[in-house]
Amino acid sequence: MGEVILLLADVVNFFHELIWGISRGLGLNFTDKQLHFWVIGILGIIGLIFIDIIFHMLAKWSITSISFLFTFAMVLVFVFAVEIQQRITGAGNMEFADAAYSVLGFLAFCVVYLMVKGVTKWIRR
Structure with a gap:
């Protein structure tokens, strides 16, 4: 990193x-x-x-696509800020893999959210 x-x-x-x-x-x-x-x-x-x-x-x-892109950008900024903070304070290791897993966590939870949203929308029809 x-x-x-x-x-x-x-x-x-x-x-x-x-x-x-x-x-x-x-x-x-x-x-x-x-x-x-x-x-x-x-x-x-x-x-x-x-x-x-x-x-x-x-x-x-879809407004959700805009929400996703905006949130994804915020997550990237936050993830790199955390990694830089870890480097400065020595509170952890600054590694690219940590950042990658952080983003993967966000994407995984997004998939679950979108599936629940899709199922809810499908049931309401």
Whole structure:
């Protein structure tokens, strides 16, 4: 797990330096804060447009699918926060397998929930 975080940090650092160099080469002379403002702002709005299109398509099919995706994203953030906290405090081992099993637990309970929901809906017909 620590290796994954270090790899992600290296990737982020590579792109940070690349964008920083391009902006300097164009004579923009952004501060680090200004660079973050523009890059995260642009990436965020692209992400919002993409997610908005997908969620509008999913809303026509099922609100539960949107609920699942939102909750899945929250679970991923929480799982990695727990793993990082374990690394910092030494309260446990920071392992990718722990994160994977955490996500599998969520997916297993989702399957049970969706089955109960489906059966309930089928009975009500």
